[in-house]
Amino acid sequence: MTLPAALLLLGALTAVAGPRLLARADWPDREPVVALWVWQCVVAAVLVCCALSMTLSAAAAWHAVGGHVFATAPRAVVEAYALGTAGPWAATTALAPACCGVWSAAMLVREVVRARARRRLRRAELRDRAPLLPGEAPGSDRLVVLESERADAWWLPGTPPRLVVTTAALRRLEGRRLDAVLAHEQGHARARHDWLLHCSAALADGFPQVPVFAAFRAEMHRLVELAADDVASRRFGRLTTALALIELNEDRGVFGPTPAAHADVPRRVHRLLTSPDRLPAARRLRLTATAALVPALPVLVAFVPGLRALGG
Template identity: 80%
Template sequence: LVREVRRAGARRRQRRTELQVRAPLLPGEEPGSDRLVVLEGERPDAWWLPGTTPQLVITTAALQRLKGRQLDAVLAHEQGHARWRHDWLLHSSGALAAGFPQVPVFAAFRDEMHRLVELAADDVASRRFGRLTIALALVELNEDRGVFGPCPTPQAHVPQRVHRLLAPPTRLTPARRLRLTAAAALVPLVPLLVTFGPGLRALG
């Protein structure tokens, strides 16, 4: 985990350096003082840089393409990542996959975590601005990248996220919600059992 955090810190410092080159500070500004940075760019995009002072970054193309509530929904999506510290979830899952490459379930857990944090941020935005609004914003941001075509792309999860937002929400019965909550509470114990199980059996 320490190795993963160090690598992530190095990547974050590199990205902040690149950001300062593309958007240099004006006289009187201090590094990290701006929570929102606008970049000149032909591709519509928005992302967040984690850290002690998270920064939201959005390109001018995204500002031109997203209108009204769609822009607010995208910003709320990125703020959801920052507020709930999704970077730590990604660090933890990445550290397990890198530390135990012989355990396939950890690699699958890492890949699934990337998808789950995006779904969680979608839900944060949809609660404030509606599911249709964030779905349309996702389409606007990604339609020029070919993610909605027949060929798979690295962003293949985007169409699934859009379909999920447009589908009518399913209502779970109280009993099923209770079972899912209990199962989710036990999920963090699985990596510990896989890691320490052989040692405990040897001691026994």
């Protein structure tokens, strides 16, 4: 029963080393989309390690489970996993990750339910503040303009989605700067960043004592904004996008000596104005491919005894 323990150890090492390596790297701010992918692969590897350890422990602890897991496996493969020599901790090793998995699913469902409730409230507010125009179909995809003294714009996911902008933003932003803000919000929508935020929030809320999940949530919030900034800057230029961010947030106190909310906006503006060029395409491809191997590693480790038995 050393294989489930080895998988748990591999998951713990990934959870510790992955965030540290990403924190020391100099490329995530230059390539936020690649960084989003790498973070997802790191967290997926941790979850795969736990799932495989749970499965093998359950197969060793309960004959019925082992019969289903290894139903079509040759006898040599079954003997290689030594299912008949399960120790007293096999059931615990199986039940603990299983409970964590059920809890994670419950947290994700709770997060999605809460998000939908928030969307319903915001959509009800939109219907009150911006009713349908004569002849407009209820399900039409439209830009919603709200009367407000606060400059703001946001994308409201759902069916149908809504791109909302306030009259203050329309007055303050002109021409390409307004287009850059709208392109930023559309970048969130096309990449479905809301699901990344839901998943990261569910893991962080469900396991508040696990640092990798807290870091995952924080980085998802930061990187999705950088990725959307890049969508806008590729269409309308870095300077235009930076000026649009400044004008949209200048009355929120984020550029003062003690910024409160939206404290990341100055860093985003600085990045747009000073960030070096993107990484070469070959390096982006290498990073993407290497990250994809991270969750594949525990699968290979789990198959090692079986492959040895077949090869022998």
